[in-house]
Amino acid sequence: MLTYLVRRVLIMIPTLFVTSAIIFSVMALSPSDYxxxxxxxxxxxxxxxxxxxxxxxxKEYGLDKPPVERYFRWIGGFFVGDFGYSFEYQMPVSNVVGxxxxxxxxxxxxxxxxxxxxxxxxxxxxxxxxxxWGDYGLTTLGLLGLAIPHFLLALLFLYFANVWFxxxxxxxxxxxxxxxxxxxxxxxxxxxxxxxxxxxxxxxGTGSMIRTIRANLLEELQKQYVTTARxxxxxxxxxxxxxxxxxxxxxxxxDIGSILPSIVSGAELVxxxxxxQTTGPLLVHxxxxxxxxxxxxxxxxxxxxxxxxxxxxxxxxAFLDPRIRLIGGTTK
Amino acid sequence: xRRMSLLFGLLALLLAACSAQAEIxxxxxxPYFEYDVGDGKLPxxxxxxxxxxxxxxxxxxxxxxxxxxxxxxxLMGDQRDLRMMTIYSYARLVVFDxxxxxxxxxxxxxxxxxxxxxxxxxxxxxxxSDGQPFTTEDFRYYWEDVANNAxxxxxxxxxxxxxRGKPPRVEIIDAxxxxxxxxxxxxxxxxxxxxxxxxxxxxxxHYLKQFNAKYADTAALDKLVKKARVMNWGSLHERMxxxxxxxxxxxxxxxxxxxxxSAPAELFxxxxxxxxxxxxxxxxxxxxxxxxxxxxxxxxxIPAKTASGDxxxxxxxxxxxxxxFLKQNEDLNHYKVNLWExxxxxxxxxxxxxxxxxxxWQRLLRDVRFRRALSLGxxxxxxxxxxxxxxxxxxxxxVLPQSPLFKETYAKAWSTYDPAAANKxxxxxxxxxxxxxxxxxxxxxxxxxxxxxxxxxxxxYVDILELVGDDWAKIGLRAFTHPAHRDVFRKRILDGxxxxxxxxxxxxxxxxxxxxxxxxxxxxESQFQWPRWGLYQESDGHxxxxxxxxxxxxxxxxxxxxxxxxxxxxxxxxxxxxxxxNSDQVFSIGIINGTKQPVVISxxxxxxxxxxxxxxxxxxxxxxxxxxxxxxxxAPGG
Numbered sequence: 016m017l018t019y020l021v022r023r024v025l026i027m028i029p030t031l032f033v034t035s036a037i038i039f040s041v042m043a044l045s046p047s048d049y050x051x052x053x054x055x056x057x058x059x060x061x062x063x064x065x066x067x068x069x070x071x072x073x074k075e076y077g078l079d080k081p082p083v084e085r086y087f088r089w090i091g092g093f094f095v096g097d098f099g100y101s102f103e104y105q106m107p108v109s110n111v112v113g114x115x116x117x118x119x120x121x122x123x124x125x126x127x128x129x130x131x132x133x134x135x136x137x138x139x140x141x142x143x144x145x146x147x148w149g150d151y152g153l154t155t156l157g158l159l160g161l162a163i164p165h166f167l168l169a170l171l172f173l174y175f176a177n178v179w180f181x182x183x184x185x186x187x188x189x190x191x192x193x194x195x196x197x198x199x200x201x202x203x204x205x206x207x208x209x210x211x212x213x214x215x216x217x218x219x220g221t222g223s224m225i226r227t228i229r230a231n232l233l234e235e236l237q238k239q240y241v242t243t244a245r246x247x248x249x250x251x252x253x254x255x256x257x258x259x260x261x262x263x264x265x266x267x268x269x270d271i272g273s274i275l276p277s278i279v280s281g282a283e284l285v286x287x288x289x290x291x292q293t294t295g296p297l298l299v300h301x302x303x304x305x306x307x308x309x310x311x312x313x314x315x316x317x318x319x320x321x322x323x324x325x326x327x328x329x330x331x332x333a334f335l336d337p338r339i340r341l342i343g344g345t346t347k
Numbered sequence: 348x349r350r351m352s353l354l355f356g357l358l359a360l361l362l363a364a365c366s367a368q369a370e371i372x373x374x375x376x377x378p379y380f381e382y383d384v385g386d387g388k389l390p391x392x393x394x395x396x397x398x399x400x401x402x403x404x405x406x407x408x409x410x411x412x413x414x415x416x417x418x419x420x421x422l423m424g425d426q427r428d429l430r431m432m433t434i435y436s437y438a439r440l441v442v443f444d445x446x447x448x449x450x451x452x453x454x455x456x457x458x459x460x461x462x463x464x465x466x467x468x469x470x471x472x473x474x475x476s477d478g479q480p481f482t483t484e485d486f487r488y489y490w491e492d493v494a495n496n497a498x499x500x501x502x503x504x505x506x507x508x509x510x511r512g513k514p515p516r517v518e519i520i521d522a523x524x525x526x527x528x529x530x531x532x533x534x535x536x537x538x539x540x541x542x543x544x545x546x547x548x549x550x551x552x553h554y555l556k557q558f559n560a561k562y563a564d565t566a567a568l569d570k571l572v573k574k575a576r577v578m579n580w581g582s583l584h585e586r587m588x589x590x591x592x593x594x595x596x597x598x599x600x601x602x603x604x605x606x607x608x609s610a611p612a613e614l615f616x617x618x619x620x621x622x623x624x625x626x627x628x629x630x631x632x633x634x635x636x637x638x639x640x641x642x643x644x645x646x647x648x649i650p651a652k653t654a655s656g657d658x659x660x661x662x663x664x665x666x667x668x669x670x671x672f673l674k675q676n677e678d679l680n681h682y683k684v685n686l687w688e689x690x691x692x693x694x695x696x697x698x699x700x701x702x703x704x705x706x707x708w709q710r711l712l713r714d715v716r717f718r719r720a721l722s723l724g725x726x727x728x729x730x731x732x733x734x735x736x737x738x739x740x741x742x743x744x745x746v747l748p749q750s751p752l753f754k755e756t757y758a759k760a761w762s763t764y765d766p767a768a769a770n771k772x773x774x775x776x777x778x779x780x781x782x783x784x785x786x787x788x789x790x791x792x793x794x795x796x797x798x799x800x801x802x803x804x805x806x807x808y809v810d811i812l813e814l815v816g817d818d819w820a821k822i823g824l825r826a827f828t829h830p831a832h833r834d835v836f837r838k839r840i841l842d843g844x845x846x847x848x849x850x851x852x853x854x855x856x857x858x859x860x861x862x863x864x865x866x867x868x869x870x871x872e873s874q875f876q877w878p879r880w881g882l883y884q885e886s887d888g889h890x891x892x893x894x895x896x897x898x899x900x901x902x903x904x905x906x907x908x909x910x911x912x913x914x915x916x917x918x919x920x921x922x923x924x925x926x927x928x929n930s931d932q933v934f935s936i937g938i939i940n941g942t943k944q945p946v947v948i949s950x951x952x953x954x955x956x957x958x959x960x961x962x963x964x965x966x967x968x969x970x971x972x973x974x975x976x977x978x979x980x981x982a983p984g985g
Contacts (some may be wrong), residue, residue: 193614
């Protein structure tokens, strides 16, 4: 187990290195850069741009240096906690991302819990009551959530939340709380706004999770050992939860790898439509305006979380399912 | 002795400023500051104002005298939009009044001799927003330690300060008098000072010296540089001193509101500047509004949020297509939607790229007959009816009727729908061969399909091109739209890969002869009809190509002549010549102007004009209408 862990952790280093190189080269391939982009946007409005000023800025921020040098400077900074400099915000990347991280995590945790709370009972119910009206009804509902595009749902919710409940459009709180420290009123405002994105983002995850739980559980329920357990008079609930359900959880555990990054990045599209103060819109905007260190460091962060998440799910799977062994090597 | 006798028209400003001071009322304390004044944190209003504040006589402007208080809520896209506050605030050394005359604003007066010698008189006792005196030291600091410092300005002072490459002599006469003089006239000086994006020739020296290696203690400066994680003191100074972008809450300002929020934030709060230099005729210090808040969010949500009453006064990020929707919610959310007129020479203009790389296309695009034919082949009336309910104006790309330089002939030149004449011109231009499907062929046998590129940011452009394509099909040409990301779009044009693009026409559709005519000549890289010629001028011939079309070269000469001009008659003459060359040569094919911009105004908001021109230059969107005189009825403290 220990050698396996060490090997897994060591493999993460070249993986991250290759990832960072790919991220940086994709961004460096772009024909222009943040400052030219900024100048273009200003000119589109009629503003004059002093080109020598743009060149001055590029030089100040090291954009005149060869890409390889910029890459190593950027990646080197990671070891001392320096994630580069955001051109857009004129401050170190860590300061920019910091504030938004908490709201994003709040939103994502709530969404994940919501998904679980809805998907597990429904999944188990539809598996145990296969082909019943309840099964059809609930699965259809889940599939609807999966099928309707997020942004469309978001727009509908925006409209009705405003018209029916008078909730200000978009955002995770009323604008008047933006610059205030956390208070009871601010928390209330956040909670009043939070349910909209939670339901929107949650519905799709719910739909697919119901289907998977149902399918996996059904497969287990057909097996001999379940029939035997029931025949021997084991309580139906225990006969369900003790073995079949545990087996059906494998997919869920292996999914943790993708849950970790999604806690931080959330659903970008919905966040943009709803104008949420999460990290998603920040990333998309940074990519659009070619704020390369902000975008790059963010992507690196997500890559790291994915790799760590996969590691966690591997370990958890080993504990959950004794059939999975961590000792590698080929067996004949 | 300097010759002080011949002072031309602009000197009248001095007299106007003096006469206004006669009727000064006793300044009244602003409720917002009463507490701080009582506490001794702030001096009373009489001591905060300059000795001679600028008095705004509201009744004479047909405006109501207001009450102080309230918040102007606004919706914006991102942090860069903070600069809108500098544009909207419109406090400048010299400003344009609503008739586009120059009026001293931050300056008490200005003396001008032959457009060569400009003597600027500051208001005695004028203070920065942090209470420190605003003096000629701030001008000296900018000139000596910023504009002529190799680290901070590697390419030297701004072009508007150079006459034939020569900088001015800057003399500090006393604490409130500074003189800029050139050997030859510099008509570009005043428009640059009064611009929406002004030329700042002063900076808060007392604040910025701590970031300047010449004045600051080396160890302390090093610490600041490290803390901000920038490369050197130059970048730090640059970052802390951006007066236009106004993203540094510590940077003292002379604007009516000052930023109180450090980035990054979702809501930026601007608070009234206690030392602002304008008062109304009753002695109340302006601005009336205590605060301006900018809440940042997704731009596509702004029309919806505005319609739900989230903004007190909003025009940015609203388009004509939002009008009916906004109008629907007027009563429900207590606001009015007014339609202002867009101030560009053309809302949509087709720009034939005279610098196209393809030799066959280049020859054709440079043929004036081809450009005229394209213009004659557009049915502008139908476009106006179909897309703008007939509210816009069918016109070539030229100045608007509001401008004193306007002539009917400019707007009408080659802009009436005449497919027969267009067909004839196209035949003459060498497009007389047609393919089997009836569409015209280029001289080398390729089909003459026009691919029109757009930056994809204005939805109406695609609709307009759809209609233009139908019209052009009738004269044997086909048009295709190709949207691209703005970066790619601009790069393709500059590289000559694009043969035609669509964008807005002349930026300033309401100029006077005192405004630089650089929109009308190849002077900038950002002009899509001749980007490489513009780049050549901008880079002093280091990049781009020299102008090699006689008419365009003539425009460059005329622009240069304007920069050397000494009086209004000359300038008017030059503007006239440049406008008529442009309309005769159809360098950009204007389709429609005078389109409408929805402006959403809360029912409580007073003094906002009902009907006005909406443009970046010269009016700074709201700036020229003086948002510091806008006020809210029923505002707390009002």
